[in-house]
Amino acid sequence: LNFLNLAQYPMHTSKTLQLQTNALQIFHENESVFIELGIRDGFNIPKIHYDVHYPMYFKLFGFSDNTEYTEQLHIYLAKDAYHSTNFKDTFPPMTLWLKHKEKIFCHEKFIQW
Numbered sequence: 001l002n003f004l005n006l007a008q009y010p011m012h013t014s015k016t017l018q019l020q021t022n023a024l025q026i027f028h029e030n031e032s033v034f035i036e037l038g039i040r041d042g043f044n045i046p047k048i049h050y051d052v053h054y055p056m057y058f059k060l061f062g063f064s065d066n067t068e069y070t071e072q073l074h075i076y077l078a079k080d081a082y083h084s085t086n087f088k089d090t091f092p093p094m095t096l097w098l099k100h101k102e103k104i105f106c107h108e109k110f111i112q113w
Helices: 001-008 015-029 032-036 046-061 069-081 091-112
Strands: none
Touching: 001 015, 001 046, 015 046, 069 091
């Protein structure tokens, strides 16, 4: 949990990255408890493996790879489009809604240009 809390920081320093590394090390030292109690068979989970590389990627690229932007896009493109329908046979009106939004966006960019 400490690793996840630290990963949500909007900015990182060498100290916060070291704290993350330490938190992940503590997790791996104690993950056998979950296996012994029968909670999990193992921890061969790609997302957990990725966490090992998090500090290195942050140092190399200066940002963390997260889904916050795509989640916001999902809210806009799927949920808002869905709520613009009558909730029956939603795909055609959602597609039309998206086409309208794209045309408005392109027109706004043209005007700004």
